Amino acid sequence: DAGVTQTPRHEVAEKGQTIILKCEPVSGHNDLFWYRQTKIQGLELLSYFRSKSLMEDGGAFKDRFKAEMLNSSFSTLKIQPTEPKDSAVYLCASSFGPDAETLYFGSGTRLTVL
Amino acid sequence: SQLAEENSWALSVHEGESVTVNCSYKTSITALQWYRQKSGKGPAQLILIRSNEREKRNGRLRATLDTSSQSSSLSITATRCEDTAVYFCATDLDTNAYKVIFGKGTHLHVLP
Structure with a gap:
């Protein structure tokens, strides 16, 4: 079975640009998560979907970050407008759910905002 | 503040030695x-231990869970250079089991 696929692997953006990161979860998984990873803050949960419904909208991240799940096999994370502090690795993960179950992660997208 | 925290930022051991990474958490968990x-790479799960379990093993890995002290440990025996990685503990909030929160990680270096 294919794992979680994230594209692109690397993204460079100018401050103020809009970028869209993509994720394809493991087939058959019901839960999808977006995390941001930095050295200082570690892994921070941005968004969480269960069966395509948004369960967690990111709290402090919600103003410029928007995650969508267009169908059960594809999700996007839009950052608009980007700021240099958004430079990080963005990780997508999926799981069968519903309770604490194994999260399967993609390899991430490394975003650099200049 | 972190809901889950590993107790060491970095550890170094020599190949063949054993090492333990500790984690403390702040809420009741499932x-x-x-x-x-x-x-x-993205994180890959090693062990999942449920709140009614006290110990779980996976090959050279052994995890323990103490719900009374809200702590857990991960022990690796006979370490290998390829065990060099960042190790995270992650917990869910008992009231929101879907929300998996990660600690900041322990950097383990296994030296030849």
Whole structure:
């Protein structure tokens, strides 16, 4: 079975640009998560979907970050407008759910905002 | 503040030695998970231990869970250079089991 696929692997953006990161979860998984990873803050949960419904909208991240799940096999994370502090690795993960179950992660997208 | 925290930022051991990574957490949980992340990859789960379990093993790995002290440990025996990675503990909030929160990780270096 294919794992979680994230594209692109690397993204460079100018401050103020809009970028869209993509994720394809493991087939058959019901839960999808977006995390941001930095050295200082570690892994921070941005968004969480269960069966395509948004369960967690990111709290402090919600103003410029928007995650969508267009169908059960594809999700996007839009950052608009980007700021240099958004430079990080963005990780997508999926799981069968519903309770604490194994999260399967993609390899991430490394975003650099200049 | 972190809901889950590993107790060491970095550890170094020599190949063949054993090492233990500790984790403390702040809420009641349904399960605690240990993940390992190698450079350039996403985290991969090593062990999931549920709140009614006290110990779980996976090959050279052994995880313990003490709900009374809200702590967990991950022990690796006979370490290998390829065990070099960042190790995370992750917990869910008992009231929101879907929300898996990660600690900041322990960097383990296994030296030849």
